Amino acid sequence: MKIIKQIEELRSIIRAWRKEGLTVGLVPTMGYLHEGHKSLIVKAVSENDRVVVSDFVNPTQFGVNEDLSSYPRDIERDAALCQEAGASLIFHPEPEEMYFRDNCTFVDMDGLTKGLCGMTRPTHFRGVCTVVSKLFHIVTPDKAYFGEKDAQQLAVIRRMVRDLNFGITIVGCPIVREKDGLAMSSRNTYLNTEERKAALILHKSLMLGEKMMKAGERDAEIIKAAMVKNMETEPLARIDYVEIVDAETLENVVKIEKPVLTATAVYIGKTRLIDNFGFEL
Numbered sequence: 001m002k003i004i005k006q007i008e009e010l011r012s013i014i015r016a017w018r019k020e021g022l023t024v025g026l027v028p029t030m031g032y033l034h035e036g037h038k039s040l041i042v043k044a045v046s047e048n049d050r051v052v053v054s055d056f057v058n059p060t061q062f063g064v065n066e067d068l069s070s071y072p073r074d075i076e077r078d079a080a081l082c083q084e085a086g087a088s089l090i091f092h093p094e095p096e097e098m099y100f101r102d103n104c105t106f107v108d109m110d111g112l113t114k115g116l117c118g119m120t121r122p123t124h125f126r127g128v129c130t131v132v133s134k135l136f137h138i139v140t141p142d143k144a145y146f147g148e149k150d151a152q153q154l155a156v157i158r159r160m161v162r163d164l165n166f167g168i169t170i171v172g173c174p175i176v177r178e179k180d181g182l183a184m185s186s187r188n189t190y191l192n193t194e195e196r197k198a199a200l201i202l203h204k205s206l207m208l209g210e211k212m213m214k215a216g217e218r219d220a221e222i223i224k225a226a227m228v229k230n231m232e233t234e235p236l237a238r239i240d241y242v243e244i245v246d247a248e249t250l251e252n253v254v255k256i257e258k259p260v261l262t263a264t265a266v267y268i269g270k271t272r273l274i275d276n277f278g279f280e281l
Contacts (some may be wrong), residue, residue, distance in 0.1 A: 002089045003079060007098075007138055010052070010091050014139060022049035026141035028132060031055040031092075032072040033081045036176035036184035040145040041085035043173055050088040052139050053078075059095055060106070061127030072189050091139070098134060107133045112159055112250050116152045116263055117274065120240055128153055129160050136166055143169045147176075149183050151261055151276045155250055175275075177203070183275045190271040198236035199268045202275045205230045205242075209262050213279045218256045220244040231266060240265035240272065247278060257281070 004010045017024060025048030027040045033055075044051045055078050062068040075092055082090055106126050113125040136144070146154045158170050176184050181203035182196075191199055205227045212223050227242050245252055247259040256279070263276040 001079065001083045001087060003075065003092050004089055005091075005093055005097065007093065010089075010138060013089065014052075017050050018140075023142045024048060024139065025051045026135065026139045026144045027051065027053045027087070028135055028144065028146070029053060029055055029078075030057045030071065030186065031078050032074055032186040032189070033078045034176075034184045034186065034188075036147055036149065038081055038085045039176050040147060040173050041082060041087050043171065044143065044145045045086035047143060047171075048141075051086065052141070053082050053087045053090050054135050054139070055090050055092045056098065056131070058098075058127060058131040060099070060130055061124050063121055063123055066121075067187075067190075072186055091135075098131070106130045107160065107164075109156060109160060112152070112156050115245065115250055115252070116241060116243055117265060118152070120265075125153070125156055129156065132157055133160070133164075136161075136168060141168055143171055145171045145173055147174075148172050148278075149175045149185070149275065151263055151278075152250060155248075181207075183273075185273060187271055187273065191268060195236060195269045195271065198234050199271075199273055201231050201234040201237050202264060202266055202273060206262060206264065206275055206277050209244075210277050210279065213256065213262075220253050220256055220260075223256075223262075227262075227264070231264075236268055238267040240267060 025044035027044050029037050041053060057071050059068055107129040108126045109129055118125055154172050161168055161170055180200055182199055208230050209223050209227045217223055224242050224244060231237050231239055242264045244260050244262045247261045253260055259280045261276055261278050265272060265274045
């Protein structure tokens with residue numbers, strides 16, 4: 001399994017695959033891979049002849065004072081996981097390879113990016129859409145694989161692909177959790193022992209909301225209030241948001257009358273974690 005750092009070298013390999021009539025899957029990541037990423041790669045390998053894993057900490061999706069410089073990186077560890085999962089190659093470019101020094105072109109979106117994570121990270125999804133668009137143009141995959149933990153990102157990418165006629169199938173894959181319920185994330189490595197225990201409040205609060213919905217509660221404000229109250233029992237937790245939104249438009253709902261996404265972002269110490277669940281009537 002090769003690690004490719006240059007765009008033109010990767011394109012040359014993909015052209016050769018295409019001449020053989022092979023299908024190509026793409027798993028975009030920011031590296032420091034875990035079992036959640038591995039599940040995406042395994043899924044991609046099962047559905048495509050060749051699979052490219054991009055391993056790139058994208059600077060344009062980090063805001064001022066966010067964790068770009070401290071984001072965990074370990075390409076050797078990532079390569080071992082990719083090889084075990086069956087990936088064909090890793091695309092691991094430097095920022096200078098992905099962005100020209102005088103780059104001034106971005107891909108942006110209205111509507112879906114305004115709420116949830118977009119409320120406190122206003123430039124985040126512009127960076128996501130831009131880098132994913134670039135990866136789609138470079139790799140030209142038949143299918144691309146994204147985790148459902150980043151539910152807003154998945155919705156944004158699906159809408160971008162539709163609106164810009166990319167002709168790529170976007171495959172959403174289920175959240176992978178630790179045994180105690182914590183959603184797997186590269187940022188979990190930031191947590192100390194006390195914070196790691198405190199982080200379980202995200203999943204516990206989401207399970208409470210899901211239990212209320214399954215029991216027949218349809219007032220979104222009542223459910224959110226119960227979830228917030230539960231989260232506030234954890235002293236180390238600082239809530240960014242708890243929202244119940246339309247699963248397709250991501251607009252806030254008052255009454256649960258169609259499929260919804262319940263999503264939360266919470267700071268545990270200095271670490272911002274996200275989690276969610278979907279609910280269908």
